[in-house]
Amino acid sequence: MKNCTEISEYLALYAENELDSNLLLEVEEHLKNCPSCKEDLEAIKATMVLIKSLPEEELPGNFKAQLHERLILENKKKSHFGFSSFYGRTIGITASIAAVFIFALFAKGWILPTNMKSDSAPEIASYSYAPEEEMPKVVGDEEKSAKEIRGEEAAVSNNDVTAFDQGTIKSADSEKSSFQSEKNRTEEVEIDPNAVTSFSLAAADIRGSTLSQKELTMEFKNQEQNIKQIKEKITALGGVIMEETAPSDKVETNHEQSKTIENTALSMKVMMINSQMDFLMIFLEEVVVKESMISKELETIPETEIEMRLKVRAGELDKQLQEIENNSDSVSQIDSVNAQKALVDKSLEELKKEGEYTILYLNFVKK
Amino acid sequence: MITDEENLLKKSKSGDVAAFEELMDGYQKKIFNIALRMIGNHEDASELAQEVLIKIYKSIRSFKEEAAFSTWIYRITTNVCLDELRKRKNRTMISINEEIAVGDGEVSLQIADHGPTPEEILEQKETRKIIENAIGKLSPEHRTVIILRELQNLDYEEISEITKVPVGTVKSRINRARQELRNILKNKRELFYGDFVKINSKEESI
Numbered sequence: 001m002k003n004c005t006e007i008s009e010y011l012a013l014y015a016e017n018e019l020d021s022n023l024l025l026e027v028e029e030h031l032k033n034c035p036s037c038k039e040d041l042e043a044i045k046a047t048m049v050l051i052k053s054l055p056e057e058e059l060p061g062n063f064k065a066q067l068h069e070r071l072i073l074e075n076k077k078k079s080h081f082g083f084s085s086f087y088g089r090t091i092g093i094t095a096s097i098a099a100v101f102i103f104a105l106f107a108k109g110w111i112l113p114t115n116m117k118s119d120s121a122p123e124i125a126s127y128s129y130a131p132e133e134e135m136p137k138v139v140g141d142e143e144k145s146a147k148e149i150r151g152e153e154a155a156v157s158n159n160d161v162t163a164f165d166q167g168t169i170k171s172a173d174s175e176k177s178s179f180q181s182e183k184n185r186t187e188e189v190e191i192d193p194n195a196v197t198s199f200s201l202a203a204a205d206i207r208g209s210t211l212s213q214k215e216l217t218m219e220f221k222n223q224e225q226n227i228k229q230i231k232e233k234i235t236a237l238g239g240v241i242m243e244e245t246a247p248s249d250k251v252e253t254n255h256e257q258s259k260t261i262e263n264t265a266l267s268m269k270v271m272m273i274n275s276q277m278d279f280l281m282i283f284l285e286e287v288v289v290k291e292s293m294i295s296k297e298l299e300t301i302p303e304t305e306i307e308m309r310l311k312v313r314a315g316e317l318d319k320q321l322q323e324i325e326n327n328s329d330s331v332s333q334i335d336s337v338n339a340q341k342a343l344v345d346k347s348l349e350e351l352k353k354e355g356e357y358t359i360l361y362l363n364f365v366k367k
Numbered sequence: 368m369i370t371d372e373e374n375l376l377k378k379s380k381s382g383d384v385a386a387f388e389e390l391m392d393g394y395q396k397k398i399f400n401i402a403l404r405m406i407g408n409h410e411d412a413s414e415l416a417q418e419v420l421i422k423i424y425k426s427i428r429s430f431k432e433e434a435a436f437s438t439w440i441y442r443i444t445t446n447v448c449l450d451e452l453r454k455r456k457n458r459t460m461i462s463i464n465e466e467i468a469v470g471d472g473e474v475s476l477q478i479a480d481h482g483p484t485p486e487e488i489l490e491q492k493e494t495r496k497i498i499e500n501a502i503g504k505l506s507p508e509h510r511t512v513i514i515l516r517e518l519q520n521l522d523y524e525e526i527s528e529i530t531k532v533p534v535g536t537v538k539s540r541i542n543r544a545r546q547e548l549r550n551i552l553k554n555k556r557e558l559f560y561g562d563f564v565k566i567n568s569k570e571e572s573i
Contacts, residue, residue, distance in 0.1 A: 012545035013538055018523065040549075047549045051517045054498055059399050060413045064388070067395075067417055071384045071424055 002026060007037050015045050270365060372436065380428045387424055394437070395420065397519065398444050404514045405448035407503050419447045434528060441521070441529040445511050452507045501551040509544035516541050 007030045013019050014027045031038050378386030398419050403412035423443055430439055502510060511530060515521045523541075527534040 008546065009539075009542060012542040015545075018538065043549050043553065044545050047545060047552055048517060050494075050498055050552065051502070051513065051548065054404070054495060054502075054518060056396065056400050056518075057403060057409075059396055059416075060409065063395070063399070063413055063416070067420055068384070068388065070417060070421055071387065074421060074424060075382055075384050 002030065004030075004034060004037055007031075007034070008040060011037070011041050012044050012048075015041060015048060266365070273362060273365075376427070376430075376432075376436065379424070380430075387427070391420060391423070394440050398440070400518065401441075401444050401514055402448055404499075404502055404518060405445075405507075405510060406451065407499065411451075415447060415451055416444075419444050422447060435525075438525060438528045441515065441519070441525075442531070445515070445529060449507050449511065497552070501548055504551055505544055505547060509540060509547060512537060512540045513544045513548070 007027055010019060010023055010027050014024070019027060031041065372390065375386045375390035379390050395416070399412060399416040402415040402419065403409065406412050406415060423440060426443075430436070502513060505513060512526055515526045515529065516523075521529070523534050523537050526541075527537045530537065532540075
């Protein structure tokens with residue numbers, strides 16, 4: 001038997017029915033024969049009620065306004081790209097695509113005559129905006145039927161194909177690998193007539209919105225040529241810069257006049273570069289704004305729903321792949337496409353490296 | 368199913384201030400009230416609650432959704448308050464020694480400072496002050512569990528998660544805190560009649 005002191009340890013819990021059955025019985029038994037503990041219990045119960053009677057108080061009048069100001073301040077401190085969500089990453093990827101493209105065009109535009117400048121602007125526009133124009137479709141047509149939704153997803157993967165053709169940057173990103181594989185599978189649907197018939201409904205949608213294998217191959221070749229051209233131009237650019245930075249030797253031997261002319265020419269070129277850079281920065285900012293708008297729209301679609309749709313889609317495509325894999329001809333075609341992709345990836349890597357060197361040169365020239 | 372809260376949480380994680388404010392709308396008052404009961408005055412509680420909310424905003428991206436969102440918020444709130452109490456310990460707050468020494472006489476002395484008449488004591492405002500004072504006399508740990516249990520109506524498991532101590536410890540802390548409160552309020556017999564009866568019947572009808 002427990003004494004009063006021991007029992008008092010449990011009274012507050014007893015008051016709330018928080019004791020396990022053994023202790024409960026013991027406390028109840030004790031309370032029957034102990035008026036002092038019973039009084040204690042009543043006092044504790046009363047205290048609890050008293051404490052609970054404290055009302056919930058209202059927020060001070062300026063609380064929310066004050067908090068709002070602080071939050072805005074806090075938000076400004078955060079980086080523009082500081083998103084960690086799925087869509088945040090997408091923004092980052094697209095932005096880096098835009099940046100690389102802008103850089104490539106910038107390098108291109110720089111070594112070409114000034115009249116190329118006007119050409120390069122629409123080029124940027126078509127490259128950077130193409131994926132964005134397609135993405136909102138997914139948002140707008142959310143309410144559509146399942147069949148149509150499948151079509152939409154095909155459109156998304158098609159959009160990826162286009163992006164890939166444009167720069168192969170997305171393929172360089174491992175995050176896109178799932179889309180890539182999906183894309184491969186959709187390609188296969190087109191080259192295998194059996195698959196088309198057995199999945200006529202879904203395939204019809206896909207076919208409508210996906211590039212054919214032939215077109216894709218052609219695009220790859222075009223892209224490879226583009227990259228070659230850009231590479232050549234960058235190499236040429238390196239030569240030009242070398243020549244232009246060399247004058248430090250000549251300057252010593254030449255007389256004052258030619259020195260001034262050379263300096264003027266050089267500074268004009270630097271000014272040109274600067275203005276082009278400004279233009280591209282403004283452009284990049286626009287791209288970023290558009291992307292954040294799109295990501296906001298995208299966020300209205302629950303992520304789990306997208307995941308679910310993609311899962312369903314992946315299931316379908318897996319089935320299709322199973323059938324297609326029996327056809328060795330199409331498999332070899334896949335291999336060739338993959339090999340081409342790897343090639344393009346490699347050239348892109350090289351291009352990126354050369355681009356970095358060019359920036360170094362540019363900085364040097366500026367100085 | 369995606370609830371509004373999940374949706375707002377996702378937006379808040381990407382830095383959306385409006386979404387964050389909406390998400391916290393239901394919690395702001397709770398946070399303020401916890402701070403108020405922990406600290407004791409409106410001005411400091413308001414400042415502290417803001418601090419808590421900014422802290423939540425800054426770290427919301429690290430919220431892993433393993434625990435309930437409310438638990439996470441309560442934890443940040445109590446931690447910020449306990450930190451503040453620790454900082455103040457040497458300055459203004461009642462020391463632990465004093466608390467242990469609390470007898471019947473001292474409590475009445477506190478009230479005597481305000482010079483209340485028996486009629487005034489029966490007033491809700493005065494009653495509230497006594498209760499608030501009593502809570503203020505508890506140690507920070509006891510105060511925390513009492514606020515979470517009696518004022519926020521959380522269950523033992525939740526309190527255990529918030530304070531990161533085992534349920535058994537939570538139970539014994541709540542038990543001790545109640546006994547302590549009972550002792551502090553013991554001589555305030557008037558509290559248990561008059562107004563108290565009204566409060567009591569009101570509570571039970573809810």
